[in-house]
Amino acid sequence: xxxxxxxxxxxxxxxxxxxxxxxxxxxxxxxxxxxxxxxxxxxxxxxxxxxxxxxxxxxxxxxxxxxxxxxxxxxxxxxxxxxxxxxxxxxxxxxxxxxxxxxxxxxxxxxxxxxxxxxxxxxxxxxxxxxxxxxxxxxxxxxxxxxxxxxxxxxxxxxxxxxxxxxxxxxxxxxxxxxxxxxxxxxxxxxxxxxxxxxxxxxxxxxxxxxxxxxxxxxxxxxxxxxxxxxxxxxxxxxxxxxxxxxxxxxxxxxxxxxxxxxxxxxxxxxxxxxxxxxxxxxxxxxxxxxxxxxxxxxxxxxxxxxxxxxxxxxxxxxxxxxxxxxxxxxxxxxxxxxxxxxxxxxxxxxxxxxxxxxxxxxxxxxxxxxxxxxxxxxxxxxxxxxxxxxxxxxxxxxxxxxxxxxxxxxxxxxxxxxxxxxxxxxxxxxxxxxxxxxxxxxxxxxxxxxxxxxxxxxxxxxxxxxxxxxxxxxxxxxxxxxxxxxxxxxxxxxxxxxxxxxxxxxxxxxxxxxxxxxxxxxxxxxxxxxxxxxxxxxxxxxxxxxxxxxxxxxxxxxxxxxxxxxxxxxxxxxxxxxxxxxxxxxxxxxxxxxxxxxxxxxxxxxxxxxxxxx
Numbered sequence: 001x002x003x004x005x006x007x008x009x010x011x012x013x014x015x016x017x018x019x020x021x022x023x024x025x026x027x028x029x030x031x032x033x034x035x036x037x038x039x040x041x042x043x044x045x046x047x048x049x050x051x052x053x054x055x056x057x058x059x060x061x062x063x064x065x066x067x068x069x070x071x072x073x074x075x076x077x078x079x080x081x082x083x084x085x086x087x088x089x090x091x092x093x094x095x096x097x098x099x100x101x102x103x104x105x106x107x108x109x110x111x112x113x114x115x116x117x118x119x120x121x122x123x124x125x126x127x128x129x130x131x132x133x134x135x136x137x138x139x140x141x142x143x144x145x146x147x148x149x150x151x152x153x154x155x156x157x158x159x160x161x162x163x164x165x166x167x168x169x170x171x172x173x174x175x176x177x178x179x180x181x182x183x184x185x186x187x188x189x190x191x192x193x194x195x196x197x198x199x200x201x202x203x204x205x206x207x208x209x210x211x212x213x214x215x216x217x218x219x220x221x222x223x224x225x226x227x228x229x230x231x232x233x234x235x236x237x238x239x240x241x242x243x244x245x246x247x248x249x250x251x252x253x254x255x256x257x258x259x260x261x262x263x264x265x266x267x268x269x270x271x272x273x274x275x276x277x278x279x280x281x282x283x284x285x286x287x288x289x290x291x292x293x294x295x296x297x298x299x300x301x302x303x304x305x306x307x308x309x310x311x312x313x314x315x316x317x318x319x320x321x322x323x324x325x326x327x328x329x330x331x332x333x334x335x336x337x338x339x340x341x342x343x344x345x346x347x348x349x350x351x352x353x354x355x356x357x358x359x360x361x362x363x364x365x366x367x368x369x370x371x372x373x374x375x376x377x378x379x380x381x382x383x384x385x386x387x388x389x390x391x392x393x394x395x396x397x398x399x400x401x402x403x404x405x406x407x408x409x410x411x412x413x414x415x416x417x418x419x420x421x422x423x424x425x426x427x428x429x430x431x432x433x434x435x436x437x438x439x440x441x442x443x444x445x446x447x448x449x450x451x452x453x454x455x456x457x458x459x460x461x462x463x464x465x466x467x468x469x470x471x472x473x474x475x476x477x478x479x480x481x482x483x484x485x486x487x488x489x490x491x492x493x494x495x496x497x498x499x500x501x502x503x504x505x506x507x508x509x510x511x512x513x514x515x516x517x518x519x520x521x522x523x524x525x526x527x528x529x530x531x532x533x534x535x536x537x538x539x540x541x542x543x544x545x546x547x548x549x550x551x552x553x554x555x556x557x558x559x560x561x562x563x564x565x566x567x568x569x570x571x572x573x574x575x576x577x578x579x580x581x582x583x584x585x586x587x588x589x590x591x592x593x594x595x596x597x598x599x600x601x602x603x604x605x606x607x608x609x610x611x612x613x614x615x
Contacts, residue, residue, distance in 0.1 A: 101384035112280035123272035149543035151194040154536035236578035241556040274320035282307040294405035295412035302379040311369035453479040465540035501527040580611035
């Protein structure tokens with residue numbers, strides 16, 4: 001206990017002012033006993049030691065659990081090892097996919113199962129594409145679900161080749177004005193009209209005009225049964241009939257066919273199963289490092305995996321396929337109900353169709369014939385990409401081979417008969433929407449070949465007036481590398497000068513859509529003869545219900561049946577008189593037409609004379 005230096009009063013520990021005299025105590029701690037100092041030192045050392053231990057623990061924790069952004073050397077090693085493993089796995093996977101995917105699959109599956117898997121994939125792709133193509137075609141036909149209507153304007157322009165024009169002038173005795181007036185008049189004619197397709201019926205109207213006004217118009221109708229009615233109202237109120245046009249216009253008949261795409265696809269896939277299942281039982285051969293050239297496509301370093309099926313196996317496959325077809329209620333119903341769309345004069349029910357299947361199955365050959373009948377080959381690259389196929393049909397007298405090659409957007413095919421090429425086709429893209437399509441027919445015994453070639457650019461499909469339109473530029477030409485067609489033309493035309501380049505003629509079609517209008521140009525470039533260009537502008541309109549004209553059978557002039565039947569002779573005579581009356585009226589008011597016909601000796605007086613003879 002401390003004491004005050006001034007008055008001697010006792011002080012409490014830690015007291016800084018004397019309670020008796022008020023004297024400040026300057027350093028009370030110095031007067032404390034040593035024991036107190038020792039105790040105070042211990043109390044001061046304890047927090048320092050605890051702080052040091054805490055820092056040491058934190059350092060160990062930091063070593064064990066490093067802070068974010070400060071990985072430990074051990075963690076770095078683990079990350080490096082993991083990254084190396086990932087890179088190694090990627091390299092191995094890439095190498096396996098690129099160089100060993102095919103061989104690994106064949107080793108794991110076996111050659112038979114591998115070929116079976118290839119054929120399953122191929123047949124499914126073919127059936128799916130077939131149904132997709134059918135859908136695309138059906139969408140263009142006048143079907144119930146695709147009502148479409150539009151109105152259009154058009155014109156035509158003809159330019160004669162100078163050499164051909166010179167020959168015509170010689171035949172006209174130097175009367176150039178006849179030729180010039182004829183061309184001027186034809187080039188002045190324009191047309192406008194509309195079309196409407198609704199509920200499997202069609203209605204159309206086209207009017208032709210010259211500088212003086214309307215020349216003539218044509219009204220056209222077609223009903224669901226394919227019956228045409230045509231009327232030229234300026235000439236006669238009588239309708240011309242082309243009956244039973246279901247055979248002449250199968251588009252309307254086929255457009256009546258209705259089907260479910262998914263069900264049809266499933267049924268067609270089922271029909272391929274007997275073949276796919278039989279593949280693994282065929283004779284399988286594998287040839288490495290094989291090549292195949294089809295037109296412009298060459299396949300190199302491919303494995304040719306083939307399956308050969310005997311005639312007996314093919315007969316068994318066909319019989320099983322027919323059994324699958326017979327049990328497929330949807331497909332039998334679909335084919336029987338729409339049989340008359342493909343064969344207009346015949347109608348059958350589902351039971352009759354099944355009887356036809358049984359009759360066909362009985363005509364198939366023996367199941368025990370072991371002669372090779374079909375060999376299917378797939379050309380597969382090391383990365384398991386199929387790039388070509390080959391189908392070889394063997395018969396006693398001949399061997400026919402179909403080769404198909406496909407790489408990205410390139411496709412080529414050819415047909416060989418006894419090793420000699422007789423047909424080829426190719427579709428090659430130069431860019432995403434431009435390329436060439438070519439079909440060539442060859443004479444395997446003679447050095448002759450000819451075909452068709454289509455160059456296309458900016459090709460794409462777009463919707464217009466509720467239908468798909470192919471846009472772009474398409475140029476159709478003869479492919480005549482050895483002059484086969486040209487020699488035939490010149491021989492038949494007695495070596496006329498204007499015919500020497502006729503085989504180089506082209507047809508060019510240009511379609512585009514601008515401001516909701518379809519612009520179409522079709523140019524016939526007949527080399528040495530003439531250039532004919534037809535242009536149309538179309539725009540969509542609302543499709544309305546169509547009402548067929550109510551006309552009696554005896555009031556219709558029949559065209560297909562050559563005018564036979566009750567009252568047809570009178571109708572023919574009346575129609576001829578109506579035409580003469582129309583022509584006489586036109587010659588009286590249309591100066592351009594009158595001047596043109598006058599050049600060839602036809603005038604109003606002559607027309608009126610023949611008109612009187614018909615009364």
